[in-house]
Amino acid sequence: MDLLKSELQSVAWPPDPIKTERLVLREPEARDRPALIELLASPEVGTYVGGARPRDLLEENLPQVPARRTGLFVVELDGAMIGTVTLDQRGADEVRPELAEVELGYLFLPSSWGNGFATEACAAALGWFAAGRPGVPVVLTTQIANTASMRLATKLGFTEADRYEAWGAEQWLGLWRPR
Numbered sequence: 305m306d307l308l309k310s311e312l313q314s315v316a317w318p319p320d321p322i323k324t325e326r327l328v329l330r331e332p333e334a335r336d337r338p339a340l341i342e343l344l345a346s347p348e349v350g351t352y353v354g355g356a357r358p359r360d361l362l363e364e365n366l367p368q369v370p371a372r373r374t375g376l377f378v379v380e381l382d383g384a385m386i387g388t389v390t391l392d393q394r395g396a397d398e399v400r401p402e403l404a405e406v407e408l409g410y411l412f413l414p415s416s417w418g419n420g421f422a423t424e425a426c427a428a429a430l431g432w433f434a435a436g437r438p439g440v441p442v443v444l445t446t447q448i449a450n451t452a453s454m455r456l457a458t459k460l461g462f463t464e465a466d467r468y469e470a471w472g473a474e475q476w477l478g479l480w481r482p483r
Contacts, residue, residue, distance in 0.1 A: 387412030
């Protein structure tokens with residue numbers, strides 16, 4: 305059994321939707337498919353994560369009904385998907401695997417940027433995880449050049465654990481410990 309599954313096993317999946325002041329974090333549904341395609345095909349979103357994916361391949365290959373995946377939340381604002389937040393298992397081949405077994409990730413549609421939605425959603429996901437698995441740390445990786453993600457990591461309480469070169473850019477690895 306992989307560690308993330310064992311870490312999340314004592315917490316029911318999918319959880320009831322997580323409600324914040326403005327957002328809902330929930331499991332993906334079929335109605336999210338167009339927004340998921342928009343998100344993954346966006347050149348702006350792809351800037352620091354390996355580039356946009358070809359829209360035609362997404363249209364062809366993305367399932368009509370998303371597969372259930374532990375740790376994947378859709379972020380909804382006023383009934384519409386604006387992004388995703390993930391808690392994923394890190395492998396033994398990751399940079400500094402001894403720091404944490406779980407990594408936080410997020411992607412948001414450019415139309416939602418600059419409103420604090422990523423901070424609000426990620427904080428809610430971290431709070432949910434910490435409530436179910438008290439004391440379990442989480443890491444976040446971003447490119448140093450991604451100043452918005454660097455600010456987000458700081459707001460969420462991540463502290464620098466390492467810097468390294470990968471994918472042709474300097475990367476930052478932050479560590480979050482629940483309080």
